[in-house]
Amino acid sequence: MFRLLLLLFLTWMSSALVSVPLRRTRSIRTRLRADGLLNEFLKDHTPDMISRRYAQCFPSGTPSLRLGRISERIYNFMDAQFYGEISLGTPEQNFSVIFDTGSADLWVPSSYCVSEACANHRCFKAFKSTSFIHDGRRFGIHYGSGHLLGTMARDTLKIGGLTIPNQEFGESVYEPSEAFLSAKFDGVLGLAYQSLAEILGSPVFDNMIEQKIVDQPVFSFYLSRKSSHTRPAGELLLGGTNEALYIGPIKWHPVTAKGYWQIRMDSVAVQGVSLFCPVGCEAIVDTGTSLIAGPTSDIVRLQQLIGATPSHFGEFVVDCARLSSLPQVTFVLNGTEYTLTSEQYIRKERLGKNEICFSGFQAVDIISSKEPLWILGDVFLTEYYSIFDKEHDQVGLARARHPPEP
The missing domain is CATH 2.40.70.10 (Acid Proteases)
Known part of the structure; x- marks a missing residue:
């Protein structure tokens, strides 16, 4: 009987319904407009301009550079407003990320990043994590209003109270875009299907399902109309729905x-x-x-x-x-x-x-x-x-x- 109760307790502890508070920030578009830089940014960040200027910097075979793929990259850094917190590594290193259903990759800036944008954000220090696994493969992600290069790795990811060991992610080392320089968030955690991923391996939520650490293979979003000091600007719920919302x-x-x-x-x-x-x-x-x-x-x-x-x-x-x-x-x-x-x-x-x-x-x-x-x-x-x-x-x-x- 004791063993049965212990097994039931461990099974209950292995899965969860976890709420991740979301915060709202002024969008990059709003920041650029207030600084009088928006028009110049828009001239230099059309897909054709980005392709001509930076295509040679990306690893050969980068999926997002295939014919027609640039226009399909609809993720828009300029208007992203809602973000939340995650951690990577052992001990934990904290990052703010956009939880994005329009992409499928997880990436954060690396401590080896050479771009000015990385100096304004929290960067992952691989040498401080005892659970870090170096991958060595390169990746490139070519968004509509930003682009980045980096190397792939694996480490322990934590979201809310959930722990996902051995999660693939990207360490960005080159972010040559005004979009990243102006961004409030550090990185992106994609929640779309795996076929949309640039980084090989299982996306974060797919890993959660495979490792059976969520109650259901479901996540849900609530976005508030206004921010306040007493309540979060929204909620990402992993593993189910919140009927109160x-x-x-x-x-x-x-x-x-x-x-x-x-x-x-x-x-x-x-x-x-x-x-x-x-x-x-x-x-x-x-x-x-x-x-x-x-x-x-x-x-x-x-x-x-x-x-x-x-x-x-x-x-x-x-x-x-x-x-x-x-x-x-x-x-x-x-x-x-x-x-x-x-x-x-x-x-x-x-x-x-x-x-x-x-x-x-x-x-x-x-x-x-x-x-x-x-x-x-x-x-x-x-x-x-x-x-x-x-x-x-x-x-x-x-x-x-x-x-x-x-």
Whole structure:
């Protein structure tokens, strides 16, 4: 009987439901805009410019340099806002990372990094970890607004109360981008499917499932509308869902391609009239992208319909006094309508003494063998609690439960 109780206790201790608090920071786009550097940055960080300037620096065969792959790299450092804490090594070394469903790799800066960006962030010191295993292979990750080079390694990873031994990760040694220099976070922890990974080996959540250290092969996100000193800006829950943070029921959407968390979208409607994606298209549920993105031709027309006009910031703005008169925008996913009001899809930011209202939509053309791809980023996910189910390959969405506005 004693052995049976001990076995049950050890089994219970080996799996867990772990909450990771998320913090909100000003996005890189906001920082660059405030410093008057945004326009110059945008000129130098188009995919074509990055490819011509840095392609020769990457190891031969780098997957993200394949024809068409650059445009598919939708992870947008410029608008990333939510991040949390992890640790690597023995003893633990702490890092802040973006928990990103739009990529599949884990990387942090190395103490051997030669870029200025690394001097502003916490760097991994391999020589101080007794559990470190050197790999030696090189990797390159080519993002839309940043790129990096490094070497691969293995070590013990901790997230919340969970310990994942022998986890593959990248040590970045070269980060020649203004995006990383301005970033509040140290690295990225990808939560997409393994086929999207640049670093060979099992992504973090796949390892958690294989080692049976989570209750269910499910993780979920809650993103708050506002930050406060008394409560975190959001939550990543590993191993299940937090019923206190959403209003049921949950609507489930099958994953249509196992790379990004990609689902079927029936149409996009403005004030109840279906105007975009009329015969269906695909949508990517991406916590690493702040805005909602779609094909350029559709987004330009959508900006016109909500009364947004181009600004000298390179973004679309609306008159803050007109918010109450702007139309609702509805995304129809597998027959279920997800509607955003203007207060939800418009971002208010202060620039000096002025409040500016920015459109929450942006143009991103992603090369795809199927229909055009849209990206449902944090503007959408703030309103809808998102559940990512690896066992059944599906995404669940439910209305997020936000506290009443003061």
